[in-house]
Amino acid sequence: MDTVDVKKDYCIIVENTVTGICNKKAGARGPCNTDMKDVTVVPSAHLSFSGTVSTTNVIMASWSKMMWQSIVNRAVRKLASRPFGSHFFFAVATVSGN
Template sequence: MVYTETLDVFVRVPGIATSKKGAQDFVQRLVMQTVFDALERQARNALLPDGVISTILNQLTVSIIYEPLHCKNVILSRTEKFDLEPPHCLISNNKVVGSCSERSIVAKRCVKFVQVPNEHLSFSGTLLTTNIVMANWSREMWQSVVDRALQMLISGPYGSNFLRATSTVNGN
């Protein structure tokens, strides 16, 4: 997820977040809902009643730490001419594939593209529960929930952004 405060970018790339907090909130909601869906599916497979499932989900908190990429400006092809100074995010098929870090003043084109830095390609999260049963789950049990959530992210509408994702559960 990326964000910008530049009006021209909103016009050229509809759906881009309008602030850093907006991008972070989007990722937070997406991951939280997916974890809830994975837990709900597991609870339904265990034949738990709806009321119990609702109580379990209400006792879970998901917190995500993520540093979205700030795109002051965008270019939609490697050969696009532009007047503004870099950095510019290079967007292809509605996905940021790199950024222009240097341009030719004469040709008004990008002469140096770089990949999106890793800090913008990953996030970490914490799951906290006040449910006594879930609080005592093994690391393996939580890993199965997180793995299921990751598979759901991969098969969801933003799946291409998670194709190389991995998950790790730390703790007991």
């Protein structure tokens, strides 16, 4: 049987998403109790992020939705590549507005 280093934190993963961290104290025996006694829940606000981009540049302000979508698609590709790729299960970017 493998020994487990209980001094380290362990992730609770549900459908490829880290939803909690097991925080058993050093020296504690047995598995992490997933009944929330030993688990710190990752707040839903930290499971995804979103933002808004605005510009005062006259040339960029007149860009079409398709031109902006090509820029955000490039950002998604950068997130998926190293060194960031291992930190994202998936990334999606959409452009809304004019």
